[in-house]
Amino acid sequence: MASFEMEKAKKHVALVVLGDIGRSPRMEYHSLSFAKHNFHVNLVGYAGSLVMNEISSNPSITICTLFKTVNIQFNAINLIVKFFWQFFTLLYCLLFQIPKIDLIMVQNPPGLPALLVCMLAAKLRRCRFVIDWHNYTWSMLGYKWGNESEVVRFALWMEYAIASQADASFCVTNKMRASLMKRGVRNVFTFYDTPYETFTPISLAKQHEFLMKIAMQETKFTDVENTKENKYAETNRFTALTHDNRYVKLSDRPCLLISSTSWTPDENFTILLDALDIYWSSISNEDSPDAELPSILMVITGNGPLKEQFKVEVTRRKFFKESSAKKKIEILTMWLKAEDYPKLLACADLGISLHVSTSGEDLPMKIVDMFGCHLPVLAKKFGSIGELVHDGENGHVFNNAVELADQLKMMLRGFAEDKCLIKTIKEKFNQLDDWDKTWETTVWPERESQDQIICDACTGGHFTKKFYENADDSETRDSFSEEPKINDRTTHKDSSSTLDTKATEECQTKRNFVRKLSYGNIKGDTTDSYDNSEKNTKIDLLHLVQKFQSRNPVLFSIPKEKAENDMKTMKQIRIKQIALATAHFKQATEDLSFSSEKEPESREKLKLDNEEIMTHFTDLKNLISAFSTEHRNYDMSQKLGLVVDDASLADLFDSNEATVTPEAILAKYLGEKQIFRKFH
Secondary structure, three states: OHHHHHHHHOEEEEEEEEEEHHHOHHHHHHHHHHHHOOEEEEEEEEOOOOOOHHHHOOOOEEEEEOOOOOOOOOHHHHHHHHHHHHHHHHHHHHHHHOOOOOEEEEEEOOOOOHHHHHHHHHHHHOOEEEEEEOOOHHHHHHHHHOOOOHHHHHHHHHHHHHHOOOOEEEEOOHHHHHHHHHOOOOOEEEOOOOOOOOOOOOOHHHHHHHHHHHHOOOHHHOOHHHHHHOOOOEEOOOEEEOOOOOEEEOOOOOEEEEEEOOOOOOEOHHHHHHHHHHHHHHHHOOOOHHHHOOOEEEEEEOOOOOHHHHHHHHOOOOOOOOOOOOOOEEEEEEOOOOOOHHHHHHHOOEEEEOEOOOOOOOOOHHHHHHHHOOOOEEEEOOOOHHHOOOEOOOEEEEOOHHHHHHHHHHHHOOOOOOOOHHHHHHHOOOOOOOHHHHHHHHOOOOOOOHHHHHHHHHOOOOOOOOOOOOOOHHHHHHHHHOOOOOOOOOOOOOOOOOOOHHHHHHHHHHHHHHHHHHHOOOOOOOOOOOOOOOOOOOOOHHHHHHHOOOOOOOOOOOOHHHHHOOHHHHHHHHHHHHHHHHHHHHHHHHHHOEOHHHHHHHHHHHHHHHHHHHHHHHHHHHHHHHHHHHOOOOOHHHHHOOOOOOHHHHHHHOOOOOOEOHHHHHHHHHOOOOHHHHHO
């Protein structure tokens, strides 16, 4: 009975992916993270590849399998039938098969009809609706149909129209976040793909153990010569166990390159084959200095529609037709179990990514997994790849086959002596935050201090687990009608605060600034003398976050139906949040004033802080956009005089003005209007 009551008290989340669940690692990781936080997770999608063992054995995760549609040969009919079949099967699952839902999170793409169904289900079941953006559905369709296709235009319109109704969105790059916000999508947060805890370097002993296991299945991993000569107690082509029980890497081992793919047209493996042809020609010439470079075993994992076509193409290549018994270039396609893939990455010497985004704004998950195992990566260059791969630090980017071949030679020079560039990069590798840590700070941040809560409020709020459950509507209204009992110069100590004196003073300073900003000139009136007798609204940051998260991206704050019943209170809350976000933006610029006498150091610092300032400013614009959407008779963006183009901030920084002040920055974006008087 007790366990039943505990299960009943759990929050319920539906994670939707209109594809193979086993090939959707990000949604699998989401499900495990929600389960760790006492949620019951319904993972909705299609059966196919095996899911992670942690998911199949977790009692808090239920897999809801959708029925696949029957393929019809004629494309137009197939598309229509598939759309409506997926629409009704998914809607039925979300409305009737899952007994309770508090939050629906859907992966996009594929987004049609998943986005539409999830939005409708969220409205009908009165729950939160969140989108996890990996790319854009319209750009994926455009790759196949062409961007001028009516289908693609319809998908583009529908995708952004539905996205504007979401309570929050996560995306995988800052570039995607900026693009979504320009399209009117609110409450967008960058949540980079991060490696799960299983993607980590392993010891040489464990590498040897795993490679011996693979050698029993694949002959290309078997070391026939050393086995015959009995040089080692146990050996494969890469590692060996000596007779005195030491694990060693073989000096004549091939370089183990690895890439993973779903074998779709957005990855051009012809570039890889051309590069391997060039590399083979270089090392085959005995008079060339490149003759010392190692041979290569290229392993490509994954399944997909173009796999067989690739195998045929390999047979036409020069390196494949080599007549010698010991080939210098070999290619092996594999399909690994989920638990074996991280181990193979940890054993590899170098990763290859040929992913080219259809939008130029997403990032390949495979690179993130490789970085988790400290594996340097050579990646095809495209729009946002610079957010992940940094030349010389964790790999290199290339544009064509010639550049890839040159980078292979550069990385592998000195490979036999274990003095190559690969080893240097691995030793200095900056480890990415793992999935759990990033999820905790981005999706589910713990607010353990008032100072953190203030930061949350100033940036418009993030997901928080301290959700408000028990206050009634009268309490909601009363907390905003109380007259402040403190003077501007008085240090206010909140009864629930455990902060020390210094932290408390910082909190009070922020509160005072916000109140002055609300009643004074938006440009930044610094005087303490202002008249607040006409105001009767309490600006209390602690109350704001704990009780009035409004419709910012909060999983479970005020029950949605309560919030929607009092739009007047909602408007007041949003205005306070805009004031707080404006304050936070101004504070972020206060240290950036510089004179021409300090130009080199100060301007460099300004560039370093530029990204932080733009983050605060973006949050401010997001809030204003949300306010305009909720209260359409107030066009706050227009009245604020906001500049939509973010690049103009950089223009201001790069100007020849002798001094750039916070006031100049605020004046450029906000003008000199006392906007908050108009809306109280």
